[in-house]
Amino acid sequence: MSRSIHTTAPQNARAGGKGKKKRRRRGKGQGPDPRIRNLKSSMPRAVPSPLRFARNRALRHWTIHRAWLLFQRKEREREEHELERMYRSMHNACEELRKTSGPGPRDEGFLYRVTMEKKGLFGHHNVPIEYARAQTETPARQPWNHEWTRINSQRD
Numbered sequence: 001m002s003r004s005i006h007t008t009a010p011q012n013a014r015a016g017g018k019g020k021k022k023r024r025r026r027g028k029g030q031g032p033d034p035r036i037r038n039l040k041s042s043m044p045r046a047v048p049s050p051l052r053f054a055r056n057r058a059l060r061h062w063t064i065h066r067a068w069l070l071f072q073r074k075e076r077e078r079e080e081h082e083l084e085r086m087y088r089s090m091h092n093a094c095e096e097l098r099k100t101s102g103p104g105p106r107d108e109g110f111l112y113r114v115t116m117e118k119k120g121l122f123g124h125h126n127v128p129i130e131y132a133r134a135q136t137e138t139p140a141r142q143p144w145n146h147e148w149t150r151i152n153s154q155r156d
Helices: 034-042 055-099 110-116
Strands: none
């Protein structure tokens, strides 16, 4: 007879399962998908416990937190107000140009139309860089065409 290291009696549930059936593990044969296992291993296992402060420290923490939120709100409102002011200023300037008659025999709104043109803004006969290549989800198969040459156009 072998002697047990433990001095307590073995639990009945594990001692042979008298009257109880063993639970079968349901699921796929080999276990979870390796991708899921990899994701779970990279995530933290336990949620960190919430901060526990004494009364005064909690009050101090809450006060500082609320002050920080108030400061952030005031900064956000100040920036929004400044942007609104600049927008109104540009809008008023454009309206003034639209109502003003142009130089010489030019009709009303000439200066506005000239200022709104985008000629030469992106270079000579150029387009904005956003239109240079269609935006796609994946990169091109051939990132750079080294054989490309400029076609001589008659517009120059």
